[in-house]
Amino acid sequence: MTVHSATTPELAPQLLEVITDELVRLAAEGPSEKEVSRSKAQLKAGLMMGLESSAARAEQMARQHICRGRLIDKEELVAKVDAVNAEDVRQLLASMLCGEPTAAVVGAGERSKDYAQSVSEALRAAAAG
Amino acid sequence: MTTHVSTLANGLRVVTHEMAHLETTSLGAWVGVGARHDPASENGIAHFLEHMAFKGTARRSAQDIAEEIEGVGGDLNAATSLETTAYYARVLKGDEAMALDILSDILQYSEFDEAELQRERDVILQEIAASRDCPDDVVYDLAQEAAYPGQPLGRTILGTPETVETITPDGLRAYLGERYVAPGMVVSAAGAVEHGRIVELAGELFGGLKNVGVPSNGSRALYKGGVAGSSYPFEQCHLIVGFEGPSYCDPAYFAAQVLSGLLGGGCRRGCSRRCAKSGGCAIRSIPRSTASAIPA
Numbered sequence: 001m002t003v004h005s006a007t008t009p010e011l012a013p014q015l016l017e018v019i020t021d022e023l024v025r026l027a028a029e030g031p032s033e034k035e036v037s038r039s040k041a042q043l044k045a046g047l048m049m050g051l052e053s054s055a056a057r058a059e060q061m062a063r064q065h066i067c068r069g070r071l072i073d074k075e076e077l078v079a080k081v082d083a084v085n086a087e088d089v090r091q092l093l094a095s096m097l098c099g100e101p102t103a104a105v106v107g108a109g110e111r112s113k114d115y116a117q118s119v120s121e122a123l124r125a126a127a128a129g
Numbered sequence: 130m131t132t133h134v135s136t137l138a139n140g141l142r143v144v145t146h147e148m149a150h151l152e153t154t155s156l157g158a159w160v161g162v163g164a165r166h167d168p169a170s171e172n173g174i175a176h177f178l179e180h181m182a183f184k185g186t187a188r189r190s191a192q193d194i195a196e197e198i199e200g201v202g203g204d205l206n207a208a209t210s211l212e213t214t215a216y217y218a219r220v221l222k223g224d225e226a227m228a229l230d231i232l233s234d235i236l237q238y239s240e241f242d243e244a245e246l247q248r249e250r251d252v253i254l255q256e257i258a259a260s261r262d263c264p265d266d267v268v269y270d271l272a273q274e275a276a277y278p279g280q281p282l283g284r285t286i287l288g289t290p291e292t293v294e295t296i297t298p299d300g301l302r303a304y305l306g307e308r309y310v311a312p313g314m315v316v317s318a319a320g321a322v323e324h325g326r327i328v329e330l331a332g333e334l335f336g337g338l339k340n341v342g343v344p345s346n347g348s349r350a351l352y353k354g355g356v357a358g359s360s361y362p363f364e365q366c367h368l369i370v371g372f373e374g375p376s377y378c379d380p381a382y383f384a385a386q387v388l389s390g391l392l393g394g395g396c397r398r399g400c401s402r403r404c405a406k407s408g409g410c411a412i413r414s415i416p417r418s419t420a421s422a423i424p425a
Contacts, residue, residue, distance in 0.1 A: 001374030001385055002272060003392050004367065006264070012366040019370055022392070031391050039390035054148060054155040054320035055219060061132070061144045062159035062317035066213055067377045071132060071144065080383045088384040089391065092375070100354030102371035104272035106264050106363055113358030119370060120356045 001096065012108050016119050024126040027097050030090030043081050047074065097127045133324040139340040140312035143331045146319040154225050156318035156327070157217025158232050158335075161343065162308045164286040165211045165350070170295060172281075173288015174304055176209040177253060177296050182216065183207070184245040186238040191245065194231060203228060209286055222321035226330055229316075233334035236309060241298040250293060257287050264363040272369040275355035282350045311335070313343035 003023070007015045031039075050056040051074060064071050101123045103116040131147040164175050183205075184191045198205040203220035205228070216236060218228040260266040270285050277283035287293075316331045352373040375381040 001389065002269075002369050002371040004265070004268070004369050006365050006367045009366045012368070015366070015368060019368065023370065026391075035391055036387060039387045042390050043386055054146075054151055054153065055217070057146050057148070057319035058155040058157060058217065058317045059159070059215065061146060061319065062157070062215070062315045063213065065134075065142055065144055065315045065317075066159055066161040066313075071134060073132070081387070084384045084387045088381070089388045092381050092384045093388055096372035096374065099352075099373050102272050102276040102354045102356070102369070104268050104275055104357045104369045104371075105366065106268045106271065106359040106361060107366035108358070109362065110360050111358075112360055112366075113356065115366075115368070116356040116358045119368065123370070 002102075006107075009108050012105075012111075012115060016115055016122075020119055020122045020126070023093065023097065023123065027090060027094040030086045033086055036084070036086045036089060040081050040084065044078055047077055047081075097123060100124075135324070135328045137311070137328070137332050137335070139336065139338055140310075141331060141335050141338060142315045143324075143328050144315060144317045145322050145324045145327050147322055147324065148320050151320040152222050153219060154222060154228075154318055154320035154322050155217065155219045156225060156228060156232075156316070156320075156322070157215055158236055159315045159317060160214045160216075160236075160309055161212070161313040161315075163210050163212045163214055164284070165281040166308065166344075167281060167284065167288070169281070169284070170292065171288075171300060171304075172284045172292040173253070173286070174296055174300065175214055176286050176288065177249070177293065178301050178304060179207045179209045179214050179216075180249050180253060181241055181246060181301055182235045182239050184249060185240050185242060186234045187240060188234055188238065189231070194235065197231060198228070201227065205231065211282060211286065225318065225322060225327065229327075229330050229334055233331075237335070237337050239305070241301045243298055246296075246298055246301075250296070253287065253293050254290055257290060257293070260285075260287060261361075264365055264367045267359055267361065267363075268367040268369050271357035271359060272371050275357040276352055276371055276373075277350055278353055278355065280350055306339075307344055309338065310343055311338035311340050314338065 003019060005015055005019055050060060061071060101120050103119040105112040105116040108115050131149070133145050135143045137143065162175060164173075167174050183194055185194070189197070194205070198218060198220075201220055201224045203218055203224060205218045207214070207216045216232050218232065220228045274283045316327070316335065318327050354373070375385050
């Protein structure tokens, strides 16, 4: 699972802070019901829109067969998305934050790797304490 | 939903979705091998093979392949991902037999001419160079390598100039013979199709595929995590933060999808607002899951 963000090199320090803070805060407080329902609505709309494109549908069926060994009908997909609640999302993120993070930075010259290191350390410090 | 699945005698699966109101069909063959199955010394071979599949068979030259599909107004394309390689076409109703004939021909009877291979190697080296100029690609490749160090998932789909140099026609033939086997492939069609007809065509056209077990993936991907950076002078600064996410088959997979939408899909206003305040940035989040539970 990745979060990809980009900005001008001058604003990079603020970006690192915003991303780290948001992840840590979301893992602690959880998302609001409104945020969760908006995300679920977008997911479901995306699924349904995809099902109406023959190219996307052919690919979806093939991938489901290769990755899961069976087709999953749209009712099952929608039911699984509907079943997700704010606490599921919070717990998932909290458990991910307890693991070793990955951080990669480009475009900040020689500081790129230091920035990646500082994001990683901030996330690990937040998870530890 | 008018979805049907059949398995042919050689183990090839045929999946269709009849969309009665459509006048066109999208169809293709998906192979359950991708860049994560590349041997380390031949990193990039899955992608190289995908390119070479359009360069001529015993029956068709590269030009014949392009002209035949263009002659009916169709599209023919392919894509290599970490898990799969896809060869697909879109044609008007009635042209499915022709499209499947081309697909089955290029997947079973490609010739891998030495001169064509040298030309295509240059194309791929250019793709690698273009990718190294693209900050989105570079930051993603660095993150992937830091997340899965020393493992197939940590390497790139395109390969490196060094590994791409080692690929030969014989290497491609051996890879094709070993990996493109019926039980590991799916023919999928959606649109103006009739299941029985696609099954019949697939039986005639893909009957030559071997019914043998798909070779093992080797070891399961092991997420490690870590940090990486590049000092290459890009205009913009890109950051990827990643964690070990649930696989396709994990019950938490759908929570990961919701979380991803929340973080990157404009659902979490606080984050976007704070970014706007500090001068503007773009954020997206992608749940990258892999099929760790299905042997392929």
